[in-house]
Amino acid sequence: MNFNRKLSLTAMALLIAGGSFAQVKRKPTPSPKQKPVPVADQVRGNILPVDPSVLIGKLPNGLTYYIRHNEQPKNRAELYLVVKAGSVLETDAQQGLAHFVEHMAFNGTRDYPKNNLVNYLQKSGVRFGADLNAYTSFDETVYQLPLPTDSAEVFQQGFNILANWAGQISFDPSEIDKERGVVLEEARLRGKNAQERLSQQTLPVIANNSRYATRLPIGKEDIIKSFTSETIKSFYKDWYRPDLQAVIAVGDFDVKTVEQYIKNKFSSLANPAGEKPRVVYAVPPTPGTVVKIATDKEFPYTLAQIIVKHPKTTIRTQANYMQSLRVNLFNYMINERLNELQQKPEPPFLYARANYAATIGNQDAFSSTVVSKPGDLEHAVKVLVGETERARKFGFTLTELERAKQAMLVQIQNAYNERDKTNSTSFIREYSQNFLNGEAIPGIAFEYTFIAENINRISTAEMNGLAGKFISDQNRVIIVEGPEADKDKLPSDKTILGWIGSAGANVTAYVDNVTTRPLMEKKPEGSKVVSEVKDEAIGTTTYVLQNGVKVILKPTDFKNNQVLINGYSFGGTSLANDQDFTSANLAAPIIGSSGIADFNQGMLDKMLAGKNVSVNPYISDITQGINANASPADFETAMQLIYLYFTQPRKDADIWKGNINQTRSILATRGVDPGSVFQDTVAAALSNNNFRSMVTTTANLNAATLDKAYNFYKDRFSDASGFTFTFVGNFDPEVLKPYIEAYLGGLPSTNKKETYRDLNIHPAEGQITKTVYKGIDDKATVQLVFSGKYDYSEPNNLQMDALEEVLNIKLTERLREQESSVYAPGVRFAYNKLPSARYTVTIYFTCGSANVDKLIAATMDEISKLKLNGAQPADIQKFVAEEARSTQVQLKDNIFWAGYLGAAAQNGQNPDDILSHVSHLDQVTPASTKATALKYLNSSNLIKLILMPEKK
Structure with missing residues (x-):
């Protein structure tokens, strides 16, 4: 579960059309050294601290830097240049040039003409695109440069590269002309589709015709084709300046040495004379409600989104942070309810989510999104709104809140346990948001302690007031998107307002069905290890159990709180006959979503809410097996689930019916999307028209049965003697051994010695x-x-x-x-x-x-x-x-x-x-x-x- 803020579905669609946003992470404050503390907050003593592990400084020219020593991964560093300038700062004649500047940074600078920069870095082991990259958004441009630190020359050169990007891009006219086509092709790749066309209709409404509505980062095609070098240089001169830039360096290096590199390379950069003020644009509030109905010929779904906009809260104080915890708990609980609805035999929608999160234009928003089954938008909207109304009228139960708290505690505990094994990119994201938005950076030690000490102070009464604060008919936007062919069937403005107004009129309080029963009453008897072989070269130990199960264990110290478990044996769907293939192919996803033993999936999810564990059975074309992970503390729970997925899989007719109905709905509209039609052709060609490798048909779906799927699953997991399991992570093999003997050693064994069939499914020849x-x-x-x-x-x-x-x-x-x-x-x-x-x-x-x-x-x-x-x-x-x-x-x-x-x-x-x-x-x-x-x-x-x- 993720307690971080997320953008709404429509907002995400906007990113695809025109750029990308950095995710706003719920991590709180700018250094008091760098930003004066308001007197009122000083008096309250409520300002969040700054993580002492990061060195924050500012050069005389205004450039900010963040430096942190971190050894994950070893001998590596992440260097970022963050520029507080994006597409909203473009003039009418510059639309698209913030993004074009980003491209030109890789096409010639003072010290790296033309493509020399990319060539140099590739020879140093940095992949272009995969490692070396950048992005431009509405409000910022960010360059990322991962480098080895065991090469002093390459590492030091990295700061020169950042400095070249910051102030020494060449803008060679011949390189500009070459790059025009590349940028236009990026626009074609990411856009030129139904979602882009719908965004062009809906963004002006969502952004209330503000600057954000007219400054998509990808820009305008006619400007990209015709702008002059002076026009793009003007944008670069105005906005790529030290007082709007930050260098972030996190990695396996000496902090003081890196600070000197930054001073050496960036101190000479100067701000332009008569610099322009960096305007902070916003989306003005909308009185009342605005409705927008948008259609497109190639859009395969019908969806509705209700967006209620609020002023943005930047986390700087302990009060802000406490409120962010409440918001995250609210998001978790409301979406657990929506997930529960999706497990019904007749799910009321294909997809639904609701959450309070940051969005564009210095705003937060409560967004509720639903994708309906064909012809069923009214029911989907009313169910979605009904759930938010249920939360507003009756609030949440104590058991729901306790599960949400436990889930949050597990997440923060994981982060704290991995504090010395956290990847450098995680710190980069936090420091970027601190520079760009003033989000506090108190550090994991503070956050862990704060949450542990304060989470139980959050009451149901506090939580139950949130829905009323989030939901309003003011500053509200309602979006409906659908296929053009269904235009006449879509609701009018008045109709959808009527649906929303009447939804939830008859809702009753939520009933939380929970159980206190354990997963298993006792351990299975199991069987002993009969063979043990060590491989000193790679540090593995291999067990063979009496029932034939083979286990390969590799203890590591790469993560403190992670044990990965994978098991497989041969067979898979290759052993199903053609008539039963569709049932067999659905077996693992259906059984894996049906709960276990006597517990349905909803009950199981609630039982596991406070645990760091995930177990998923699978059946591929030639294997069947288990993918799992757990913390060392929850290892036995993972082993119990593995045992139960072998021995007591659950057959749930509601889950089967719900999944089949949803799949039928998706298939019904698949043909309007060009990408889906093309992928169907690709699948046919690469399998020589073998139906097993192609998207299922409605006829095959109708012929499939739950009994066949369940029986195939049971057969595939009825004999563990051919299984090989791998365990990788933080453990002592001797500590795991008794659990392996009990749970894996207790698995059924019939020594069938099965293997897969080669069905010769491969591309046609010629x-x-x-x-x-x-x-x-x-x-x-x-x-x-x-x-x-x-x-x-x-x-x-x-x-x-x-x-x-x-x-x-x-x-x-x-x-x-x-x-x-x-x-x-x-x-x-x-x-x-x-x-x-x-x-x-x-x-x-x-x-x-x-x-x-x-x-x-x-x-x-x-x-x-x-x-x-x-x-x-x-x-x-x-x-x-x-x-x-x-x-x-x-x-x-x-x-x-x-x-x-x-x-x-x-x-x-x-x-x-x-x-x-x-x-x-x-x-x-x-x-x-x-x-x-x-x-x-x-x-x-x-x-x-x-x-x-x-x-x-």
Whole structure:
């Protein structure tokens, strides 16, 4: 559960259309050293402290810096440049140029002409896009630069890079002209869809025709095509200035050394003469209620959103912080009620959420959003509003509040326990919000103590007053969005106001059904470990239990409060016949959502609310198994749940019926969305039209039954003798051993010795082109897929990984930088040993329809060069540096080890191979990449999949 603030669904849609917001994290105050404390707050003594672990300073030119030593990950640092300038500061002639400046930072600065910056960082092991990145929003622009600290030269150079971004971008006219096409393609990729068109209709209403309604970060196409270099330089000069900038450095380094680097590199930056005032824009309140009905031909759902706007509260004081706790508890409880409704046999909606959170324009808002089933908007709206009315009229129960408090305590306890293992990016987010918005940063030690000491002071009476404060018919916006084909069926302004006004008239108080029964009355008898083998090289211990279960344990100190548990055996849906496949494919998600033993899912959720545990069964095409995680304190609960998912799965007809009905509703409107139609074609082509790999049909859904699904699930988990479990995290194997013997050793064992069937589901052979004409905008999507048999081995896998990165580099250079016709080309190499050794290479990009043939030809030209000459040494150097750096980080990560050990077991590989991976990187050469390209980028098996706009 997440107690952080979240943007509403409509607000999130706006981000897709025009930029991105930094999430506002509920972490409270600017340093008193940097910002005077108001007298009233001084008297109250209520100001939150500043975390003493962060050094905050300000240079004479006004630039702020935050520096913190942190060793997660080791030998790494996160460097950020935060600029308090975004698209709201643009003039009419500059719309889109705040974002364009961000692009130009990577296309030439004083010390790094043209693309030298990206090339330098790639050779240092930093991936462009994945690591090195930036974003522009309405109010800020943020640059991120992750660097190794075990290379003094590279690390120190990072501060020079930030300083170049801060004040030395070149704006070479030739580079500007090249980048115009890239930015326009980014606009095409992220927009040119139903959501963007709906946002253009709804944003002026949500933003009340304020500055935010006319300054989407992506800008205007005509301006991007035609602006002069002087226009963009003017924006840069006005707003990229030290008094509006912050440098944030968090990582494994010496704080005083970093402070000196910042002083050396940034002190020379100067604010412009006669600097413009940095206006803080806001969204003016709206008297009463405004309703907006918006439709689009390609929008597949009908939704309603009710937004009640309030002045923003910035967390600076203890009173603010206490109120934020109440808000988070409120959000948790109201959404638990909505989740409960979704578990009914006839769920009243496809999706519903309600929460109080920050939104654009210096506002908070209580937003209630519902996505209805086709033709059922009235019922969905009335149920949603009815739940908020129930909370307003009758409040919450004591048991609900106690569960919410327990969930909050678990979350803060986790954060506190991991305080010395917290990733650097978490601190970056907090310090960014402190600089941008004045959100306090008291630190986890203060927050943990404050919450532990104060949470029980929050009463039901306090909570029950919140809904009345949040809900109002003033400063309210009601949005309805739907398919254009249903325009005549959508409500009028008067009608939807009537629905909302009458909803909840007959609601009664919520009844909280809870149980005090334990999950299990006693431990199973289990069976003993009969074999124990240690692998000193990678630090694992392998047990074999008397019932045949195999257990691989790797204790680590990477996280203090994390144990990852994964188990698998072979079989999966491959063992289901075609007639029963749909039932089998639904088995795990349905059973996993139905509760366990005598407890339905609602009861189970309530029982686990105060625990740090998650257990999910799954059935894939060739395996079945369990994915789980828990804190050491809740480890036994995780083991109990695993045992019960094997031995007492629950069959819930209500959950089955609700899921089937919702899936039917989704299928009914799937055909109006171009992306969904195209993905259906892709799935058909890549499976040679095998229905098992394609989206289910209504006919197959109607033929599926709960009995078949339940029986298939029970059969897949009836024999544990073929299961292998991995445990990775903070534990002592000897401490876990009794629990493993009891719960895993107690699992049923019949020694069936089953395995999977190879159903030969793979892409069709030969040269195939499939073009789908769907969509009203000029937006084309291309996928080129090479496929075939594969010789699975570690040496070959290394060469494939190298070729994947090299091809990514070359296509970015060619399609993005040279052709200026693609924003983010992608390359994905996939290879597997099971059920049979095969590979696919997928190249994908979005572009204008007129450029499809040109860009496919350019892609094939780059492939031909690799097949003729192999990779250039400089590109191999980039791959080697990136792979070495990423491997060093992965070897200190629990999630990596959990996945790696499981994959090694499934594929029959020696897990010790990972230790020599970096030393084998010298095996990648121009000759080896040439041979790999010749063998696996073979055009005799090439599928071209193209989505084009509808023919006019």
